[in-house]
Amino acid sequence: MAATASSTSRPLSPMTPSDLVPVAVEGTRNVIRAAGDAGVRRVVFTSSYGAVHMDPNRSPDAVLNETCWSDYEYCKNTGNLYCCAKMMAEITATEEASKRGLELAVVVPSMTMGPMLQQSLNFSSSHVARYLTGVKPTYPNAVAAYTDVRDVARAHVLVYEHPDARGRYLCIGAVLHRAHFLQLLGDLFPQYNITAKYV
Template sequence: MVEPAVNGTKNVIVASAEAKVRRVVFTSSIGAVYMDPNRSPDVVVDESCWSDLDFCKNTRNWYCYGKAVAEQAAWDMAKEKGVDLVAVNPVLVLGPLLQPNVNASTIHVLKYLTGSAKTYANSVQAYVHVKDVALAHILVFETPSASGRYLCAESVLHRGEVVEILAKFFPEYPIPTKCSDEVKPRAKPYKFTNQKLKDLGLEFTSVKQCLYDTVKSLQEKGHLPVPTPHEDSIKIQS
């Protein structure tokens, strides 16, 4: 996971320098930002934050490790080659699917609708709409003053809040109502800022709309049974 991420990133930066492109927009991840056990819960996660590589290795979180070292390699190579680089760091991306099959991000929601997940985890997750991620790339690409990293996130929710939203919109599905860990205190959402993208004019789609669009897309792609129009219209109004 790590080697192709790093080498692929370096190759793109080198090719960009040779082609004399004016700007490269690098899609990184929140995984390169927030994995730091030493960060205080009161600290606001922003573009200056980096994941702790030793912590990622010790916990065998190779996804976050790979994202962090790949982005760092991009910055190092861009500096060496004189490439104008801007990075977008999205959180978990939801919304309409382009492809027919489900991906890891969509399974995060689908499992709560099919009955495969009987409980929800005592954990938190940040979310963003795929259309907002796409627009973020356009804005940092087209805005001459854009520079550095851009955290792309709309909300941080506890899994309990996610299932509550899903149950309100789609009560016909077997959405879990119990937490898998009722002994420990409820995990608290971390603080973050998306002000840099807002300053470029991005107006984020609400997380409720994000979850709703995801389920509608799963229905359209045949991954979920579709309720009757009458039932659907009642849910939206409520």
């Protein structure tokens, strides 16, 4: 018999930014618990570079690695709840996996580019589109890390297939200054009015 929604069910509503952290935490907890209940031994979890690089107190010359974390309070105070959600989801996955005795490997991709399966733009693609169309009037004097979606998929397979894989694995293809990134876009798409000013 199919389940039906009752008239007293809460109506569906769009998720607000403030929902990101509790939804990410609860969703992660539910998945790890379900995996443990199903007898799964190893879990490969996808985090985000957003959980790693957002720390205004870190030296700009610092080389980031798997031990680095974003500053939660800074992310929260600047409204970057995506990074807060990714941090808390990864922490929750680690804690729940430990409680259940699950082996956990975490893939931490940077801004992910490449062929999309969906018709609408995701965050990473929107990042490119804003510069490509000139909607974003200026670019920062800063670097950003990028990776190809196909490399992200390969990274998941690699950590899954290697039983000794544990902990976090950064998945980064290239770190480019924003000016270099925009130059590459200009070379690929000369017909577009690409953002040219920096702040």
